[in-house]
Amino acid sequence: MNDLLSVSNLxxxxxxxxxxxxxxxxxxxxxxxxxxxxxxxxxTLIKTLFGDKKPLEGNVYWSVDKKEVAILPQLxxxxxxxxxxxxxxLDCFLLKEExxxxxxxxxxxxxxxxxxxxxxxxxxxxxxxxxxxxxxILDEPFNHMDTKAIGExxxxxxxxxxxxxxxxxxxxxxxxxxxxxxxxxEVELL
Amino acid sequence: xxxxxxxxQYAFLLCxxxxxxxxxxxxxxxxxxxxxxxLALAQAALxxxxxxxxxxxxxxxxxxxxxxxxxxFIIFKLLFIYSxxxxxxSKETFFVVTYLSLISISYLLISIFPxxxxxxxxxxxxxxxxxxxxxxxxxxxxxxxxxIIMLLMRRRLLRGSFEKAVLxxxxxxxxxxxxxxxxxxxxxxxxxxxxxxxxxxxxxVLIGSKGRSLGQIITIMLIVTGVSSMLGLxxxxxxxxxxTVPTQVLTLLVFLVVIGLVLQTQRNKRSD
Numbered sequence: 110m111n112d113l114l115s116v117s118n119l120x121x122x123x124x125x126x127x128x129x130x131x132x133x134x135x136x137x138x139x140x141x142x143x144x145x146x147x148x149x150x151x152x153t154l155i156k157t158l159f160g161d162k163k164p165l166e167g168n169v170y171w172s173v174d175k176k177e178v179a180i181l182p183q184l185x186x187x188x189x190x191x192x193x194x195x196x197x198x199l200d201c202f203l204l205k206e207e208x209x210x211x212x213x214x215x216x217x218x219x220x221x222x223x224x225x226x227x228x229x230x231x232x233x234x235x236x237x238x239x240x241x242x243x244x245x246i247l248d249e250p251f252n253h254m255d256t257k258a259i260g261e262x263x264x265x266x267x268x269x270x271x272x273x274x275x276x277x278x279x280x281x282x283x284x285x286x287x288x289x290x291x292x293x294x295e296v297e298l299l
Numbered sequence: 300x301x302x303x304x305x306x307x308q309y310a311f312l313l314c315x316x317x318x319x320x321x322x323x324x325x326x327x328x329x330x331x332x333x334x335x336x337x338l339a340l341a342q343a344a345l346x347x348x349x350x351x352x353x354x355x356x357x358x359x360x361x362x363x364x365x366x367x368x369x370x371x372f373i374i375f376k377l378l379f380i381y382s383x384x385x386x387x388x389s390k391e392t393f394f395v396v397t398y399l400s401l402i403s404i405s406y407l408l409i410s411i412f413p414x415x416x417x418x419x420x421x422x423x424x425x426x427x428x429x430x431x432x433x434x435x436x437x438x439x440x441x442x443x444x445x446x447i448i449m450l451l452m453r454r455r456l457l458r459g460s461f462e463k464a465v466l467x468x469x470x471x472x473x474x475x476x477x478x479x480x481x482x483x484x485x486x487x488x489x490x491x492x493x494x495x496x497x498x499x500x501x502x503x504v505l506i507g508s509k510g511r512s513l514g515q516i517i518t519i520m521l522i523v524t525g526v527s528s529m530l531g532l533x534x535x536x537x538x539x540x541x542x543t544v545p546t547q548v549l550t551l552l553v554f555l556v557v558i559g560l561v562l563q564t565q566r567n568k569r570s571d
Contacts, residue, residue, distance in 0.1 A: 185467035190330045190503050191460075191517075192510035198461055201454040221465075222508060233465075 111137050113277045119167035121157045126165050133296050140291050141279045145298030151281045173244050179237035183249040188222050195219055195232040202236045227258035231265050243276045251284040309435040310427050311529050316439050318528035319521045320446045324482050325499035330460040334500050335394035341496050342401040344487050347371025348422050349408050349415050369484045425491025425544045438489050445482050497548045505555040509562035527551040
């Protein structure tokens with residue numbers, strides 16, 4: 110298996126290191142699960158991995174092009190001022206052909222404000238899957254979700270990996286994840 | 300009376316196009332949570348309007364007023380973009396502080412240059428009925444072109460509004476901001492503060508989230524705003540004592556409240 114991402118002796122932070130000597134890699138078809146308390150440097154790590162911030166020390170190596178990586182930030186609100194449906198949201202993003210019909214027509218008619226946490230998150234994940242995207246970074250995708258909704262989103266992500274719609278995922282979450290058939294590398298930031 | 304309406308045919312057309320365009324613009328600005336910013340930017344453009352009147356001779360005053368309004372709008376927009384980054388937690392109150400400060404500046408200017416008082420009143424309440432026919436036609440064409448551009452950009456605009464509202468994106472799209480600024484300043488110049496700000500904010504705030512889909516609610520909002528702008532104008536022509544813009548704004552408000560109640564009732568029935 111090829112490593113999509115490999116990190117060695119990485120120190121992250123601004124003037125002072127927040128985390129030191131991080132070592133991990135993500136294989137094709139794998140998931141990197143980053144967990145840690147508030148202020149432990151999860152966002153700084155993502156910025157460093159994505160190249161928005163230089164590492165203080167160590168190396169980050171991607172075997173996929175940066176253009177193939179998409180980030181889904183965490184939701185800032187569950188309500189919008191307009192009655193927009195999930196289908197209308199997906200229509201305004203240039204999605205990959207293979208994901209255009211992944212959400213049933215009935216669900217596409219549901220308004221964003223009325224959709225459940227799981228339905229909303231699945232639609233948001235799809236908005237990142239433009240033509241050419243093969244790697245996803247998801248920031249706290251399970252916030253304010255119950256166990257059932259978390260299960261739905263995990264199944265959905267497994268489906269994307271199984272169907273090779275994406276090659277790998279980085280997941281930042283304080284909720285434990287359980288991807289049955291996929292290699293999960295766990296990094297805990299203390 | 301029919302003859303009187305015929306005299307104002309171009310003003311009716313202008314109100315229709317402006318109502319539709321501003322309502323469309325408002326759908327994005329309100330979704331992006333920029334309502335208070337709209338208030339402050341409108342006041343900034345109004346100060347630019349007054350400064351433009353002072354800086355230019357009568358011959359060049361109309362162009363000068365437009366240019367200065369646009370410059371003031373852009374300066375304050377840049378200030379808000381910058382201030383958002385340094386004062387994330389209190390940006391809404393910052394808009395209120397700016398708005399109140401700019402009102403004070405406007406009235407200070409008027410106290411020093413009393414000749415500006417009439418201009419300030421026109422800039423606030425607008426003067427659609429006394430716009431010369433040629434100017435009405437030119438402004439209608441410009442606003443119509445801007446409406447077409449917005450319609451062509453509708454997917455991109457929705458994408459931007461959604462990213463900002465739901466995912467907290469801070470990305471600034473220059474072409475979008477320029478388009479918004481042009482519509483805003485031309486509308487302020489032609490219709491005044493009250494009509495522009497009300498038409499931008501009212502529809503989305505009052506009925507924006509009450510439809511079945513974006514397509515449905517945008518269609519309703521554009522029709523209601525266009526029609527109520529024309530009806531308000533018609534009402535003020537018919538009953539001479541009624542001031543045009545307040546009649547338009549209150550007509551819009553009544554229509555939106557009634558339609559909002561109808562849409563809410565339909566939603567309640569569907570969910571039962």
